[in-house]
């Protein structure tokens with residue numbers, strides 16, 4: 001039964017609070033929830049919203065399934081292996097539910113938005129209590145009360161979205177870097193992508209709300225603000241104006257954003273990045289493929305030459321401007337010759353990093369109707385070839401920083417072993433250096449001494 005047809009439950013929040021208080025009285029501690037996010041930054045940000053809602057009704061949090069009263073897997077639908085991973089993880093919870101029938105298991109997010117997934121869970125994972133999609137977060141208390149108080153299973157795949165709820169805050173685990181969504185949904189319908197179907201059309205948050213949130217985060221000591229949207233360049237109230245406004249906020253912090261669609265990223269974006277001192281000098285510009293035929297089949301609505309215009313414009317103004325990208329290998333019908341043009345593009349652009357994936361068919365998308373005619377083995381070989389090409393390009397290109405000083409936000413222990421720390425420069429490049437752990441969460445200036453194919457190495461000044 002769709003959720004809207006079920007009976008209304010007013011006062012669900014209060015009823016849940018009573019339940020958690022009762023638990024507290026009996027056990028001397030809060031009931032614990034485990035919220036695990038499996039996808040992109042937007043997905044992580046949604047997970048933080050769920051945690052904030054649960055916090056308000058008296059839940060504490062854990063990473064251990066054994067001690068949780070509520071487990072919610074916040075899922076991603078972009079890749080098939082993410083889906084397989086979620087079902088694998090849910091399968092492992094069956095024994096736990098048999099041992100502790102009071103355990104509540106929920107699945108939410110992009111994957112749970114899809115009817116066929118809800119159906120699969122309904123029939124084959126009968127111990128899962130709650131399945132809700134990306135538009136149902138506002139109903140969390142009502143759904144949870146139906147499960148906890150009325151012992152019913154709930155399936156809520158509504159695709160009706162209301163206005164953005166500014167009351168939904170986030171409970172962030174990270175105290176240094178914060179994700180701030182500025183818009184939701186996507187209007188682009190790239191043929192391989194499920195996002196417009198599971199997250200709906202674009203809706204933008206009002207700039208005053210975004211700015212107020214950033215100001216608050218900066219006052220709380222956050223050092224990096226990542227503005228999120230599927231295509232920030234189509235932010236309704238003007239993305240470059242928003243960046244300039246945020247840049248005016250006082251404090252020692254930096255701003256990143258993700259993602260930009262190349263068809264909408266213009267010269268004004270580059271000018272704004274270069275003119276705003278708090279905005280990182282880096283642009284993640286997903287190209288996806290290096291041949292015009294495949295870009296057309298993907299409905300990306302730009303050509304390689306159009307894409308290069310923005311790269312050339314940036315590099316003419318700032319020769320070492322940093323670009324990163326996403327690439328899909330083995331789109332239906334792609335020939336080896338077309339794939340080689342993607343490799344050519346990597347050399348031409350000189351990316352600081354690429355995030356490459358083999359094409360994975362998503363049912364419900366237009367590309368799913370095309371014959372997936374390239375074998376997994378072939379896709380795997382192309383991916384390897386692409387990664388090798390990128391490593392060569394990147395290790396040479398990163399060399400431009402050797403001898404220079406970069407400002408790095410220290411994020412944790414380094415990969416190079418004991419005594420090493422790691423962080424990222426404004427150009428979004430990993431920098432490893434020796435230093436004390438008290439520097440974690442701080443900005444430090446690092447003199448670069450060496451370029452590797454995945455990172456830079458330096459010494460703290």
Ligand code: SF4
Nearest residue numbers: 186188189190193195
């Ligand atoms: S721009 Fe294309 S790839 Fe990105 S979320 Fe929208 S439809 Fe998906």
